Amino acid sequence: MTDTTNWDNNVAALVVALGDQVRGSTAAEHMAQLGELLDSDPAYSRLWLVWATQRGELPVESDVVNFRRDVKLNGGAAALSSLGNRADFSIFGYATRVEIVADAVMVDVHDTCRTDKMSGIQRVVRETVSRWAREHDIQLVAWTKNRRALRRVTEIEYGRVVDKVAASSDGTDPVETEQIVVPHGGLLVVPELAAESERAERLLALGRFSTTRTAFIGYDVVPMTSGETATDAIAAHFPLYLDAVAYSSRVATDSASTGSEFEAWKRMLPASGRTGPEVKAVVLAGDVDESTDESLAAARRRLKLDDAPMVLVVGTHEPRKNHLVVLQAARILWQRGERFRLVFIGSSSWGSAAFDNLAQVLLDQGYPLVIVKAASDSLLAASYRLAAVSIFTSFHEGFGLPIVESLRAGTPVIASNIGSMQEIADMYRGVITIDPHSDSTLQSTLHSVLSDATILQTLRTELASNTYRSWDQYAADVWSFFTAPHDAAAPGHSAAPGASAQEVAA
Incomplete structure (x- = not known):
């Protein structure tokens, strides 16, 4: 439906936004006034606002640079005319409101x-x-x-x-x-x-x-x-x-x-x-939902838990997460006769074919492995609480949210000793850090925590003293x-940036 009133009003609004009072009563008069304002001060910020409003979309860098060149070479009125119709214009009029x-x-x-x-x-x-x-x-x-x-x-x-x-x-x-x-x-x-x-x-x-x-x-x-x-x-x-x-x-x-x-x-x-x-x-x-007796029971059924300890891994199965090494360590320990159930919660991602293939082999061979591609908040929270230990040995993370979520649920974590993961371990107790590039270290650490109950008990006692940041605080x-108050000339923002390399002297 045609909405020329919206377009006309925006031209008048631009005149006011550029610091002038609207003169005249027609759209043509307002457009002429807008062109004069651009002639008098073709600042980048003014040009960006006019271009975005008149076109009904946000410009890219070259759009603003070219518009400024047009204003300086041909004048504001001609430059405005060269913008053409708004992006949403068709034979039926304007499709949106700006x-x-x-x-x-x-x-x-x-x-x-x-x-x-x-x-x-x-x-x-x-x-x-x-x-x-x-x-x-x-x-x-x-x-x-x-x-x-x-x-x-x-x-x-x-x-x-x-x-x-x-x-x-x-x-x-x-x-x-x-x-x-x-x-x-x-x-x-x-x-x-x-x-x-x-x-x-x-x-x-x-x-x-x-x-x-x-x-x-x-x-x-x-x-x-x-x-x-x-x-x-x-x-x-x-x-x-x-x-x-x-x-x-x-x-x-x-x-x-x-x-x-x-x-x-x-x-x-x-x-x-x-x-x-x-x-x-x-x-x-980082936080996890509270768990009820019902949600814990439902999780036990979904994850096929028995009296064997459960090891939990949360995250997508992309190479950076290092899940393939977790599978390999588990297979070696299973072959040695150790009893535990390994649960992965997370979807497949790019480069996950090797993980998916090995996981299927282990499942076909009857090993106690569970892969959950998608989980509700309730299932995730219950899984953290039911786990004996969780593993997060990624090669590189911005933060490592599953580490904090596991700790908040009272479950110790085996995590990487690098970057943000080591940073979390320094903030909170209850984390064992290892070299994520050492397959043997993961294997031996997992064996230790599963075979010596005092290790996990000590970690659980330690993590109980943690004071966590809340989402409210964050x-x-x-x-x-x-x-916070900002200096207009501070790094990263300026009302009148310097010329782009694309721009020629006008």
């Missing part, structure tokens, strides 16, 4: 709001954003289907994030009329890994050119520092994501280890004339960091 939203705190929950699944990142997003929504004035946004514009989330999507309510569909909710929003000032928080190229390159331009600051939760830099453990797709897209982060104002990393990686990356930026964001480690929380700390 709204300039001033000085708001927006939170980009594009991935989390469209799925009922609960990965580590999605758990952080839901636990954090749900608390922000209760305590602060925020607006949740996602991206349009083509990932070229921000839109308001639907009621179903809001429920997935804030109320943690599973929907009947998964990522296919109809959005009949996408409510496009263009931020003007304020803050855009990105608590997810926004690595898709369409999304990242628009966040880059927004962070570089607009008056809206961006802030990211930084989960890891694994595709850069352990590239062999990442898929080809994420390895190819991750540098563009980091380019977007380079123009942000602040990054809250999930561990000091990840913070060191981001700081090291930041030290490379001056070579390209950038300074990068302020980086601060805000250590994650959410409050990240909010305080992201929203």
Whole structure:
């Protein structure tokens, strides 16, 4: 349905946003005035706002650079005319409404709001954003289907994030009329890994050119520092994501280890004339649901538990998680006559064929192995509590949430002695750390804890004295960091950035 009124109102709103009073009463007069304002001050932030509003989508870096060149060479009126119709325009008129939203705190929950699944990142997003929504004035946004514009989330999507309510569909909710929003000032928080190229390159331009600051939760830099453990797709897209982060104002990393990686990356930026964001480690929380007698009994049935101790491994079966070595260690111990049930909770992922094949061989041979591809929060919590010990010997992690979840459930952990996993072991008692690259060490350690009951009992006694960070604390700390007063000339954001290498003198 045609909505020229929305378009006309946005032209007038742009005039006001650029600091002038609206003159005249027609759209043509307002457009002429807007062109004059661009002629008088073609600042990047003004050009970004005009381009985004007039086109109904967010620009990439070259769009803003070319628009500025057009304004300076041909004048504001001609440059506005060259933008053409809004992106949603058709013979039927405008398909969406575009709204300039001033000085708001927006939170980009594009991935989390469209799925009922609960990965580590999605758990952080839901636990954090749900608390922000209760305590602060925020607006949740996602991206349009083509990932070229921000839109308001639907009621179903809001429920997935804030109320943690599973929907009947998964990522296919109809959005009949996408409510496009263009931020003007304020803050855009990105608590997810926004690595898709369409999304990242628009966040880059927004962070570089607009008056809206961006802030990211930084989960890891694994595709850069352990590239062999990442898929080809994420390895190819991750540098563009980091380019977007380079123009942000602040990054809250999930561990000091990840913070060191981001700081090291930041030290490379001056070579390209950038300074990068302020980086601060805000250590994650971790929790598990309470378990009832009924949920524990259901878990025992689902996991086929008997009187043998249960060893639990939580996480996707990608090579970085080192699950293949856990299978091999278990097979050797089983062949020696040791009694225990090994339970994996996590889905297959890229590069999981070797794990899947060996697991199937062991199952066919009758070994006490259970693979759970998807688990409810209730089953996961009960599994942690029923386990004698859990294993998390990953090669590289941004944090290692299953370690904390296991400890919170009262179950000791065998974890890697590197990076964030060693960091968690230094924070909390109840963790045995080993070299994740040593198969024999994992095998001998697992044998020790299963054959000597005093080891696990000592660890359980020790971990009972731990004081854990809560999600309330984590959410409050990240909010305080992201929203603290900010110097407009601080690293990562400027109202008038320097010229791009793409731009020629005009």
